[in-house]
Amino acid sequence: MSRSKENETLPPGQYRVDELQVLHVGSVPVFNQASWSFEAYGLVEKPLKLSWGDFLSLPRHTTISDFHCVEGWSRLDNKWEGVSFGTIVEIVKPKPEARFCTIECEGSYATSLPIEDLMDEDVLFAYGLDGKELSPEHGGPLRLVVPKKYAYKSAKWVRRVKFTKEQELGYWEKRGYSDTADPWKEERYG
Secondary structure, three states, X not given: OOOOHHHXXXXXXXXXXXXXXXXXXXXXXXXXXXXXXXXXXXXXXXXXXXXXXHHHOOOOEEEEEEXXXXXXXXXXXXXXXXXXXXXXXXXXXXXXXXXXXXXXXXXXXXXXXXXXXXXXXXXXXXXXXXXXXXXXXXXXXXXEEOOOOEHHHOOOOEEEEEEEOOOOOOOOHHHOEOOOOOHHHOOOEO
16 A cells, blocks of 8 residues: 655654744744844854844855644745854854754744754755745744754744753743654654
8 A cells, every 4th residue: 555645755643734834932023134133152162143134144055845843734845045054053163062052032932952953954044935035923034944853943033042062941842842853753742
């Protein structure tokens, strides 16, 4: 008995949607290009602080990947545009003891991942989706995209990345969600 293509591309317990759903903690922040900045700090040789214009001048990277929400929906073949996580690593040069990153966002949201997971080629800080500027409701001006994890690891409204020795629990992880968040293993809750 053959399986359908959809069943081959969706993790267990997921169903396909045509549009990304809008889910987030708190209200959608207002983007002020004049005061916005991106920072990378912590256990790094060269801390970084960039304006929006400076961030946009970094090498542009495009990926096509699936997006899996812990609530059970998936949107396939998203075309993300932004700056690869690896580009930031090349600039800041993490110290040998740095093993994790805490992604800090507007408001009280944060998540954390091992640097090893963030170095996948398809992980990026996205400012574009499907040929358009990333809308504020979907995390614009800047969101992290980590395709191999549930979407709560793909934090919206990113402002800072802190390189750490120990992993810090993020917003949802403190509330019982899985810290590893692998959709193919259905790691929804801790």
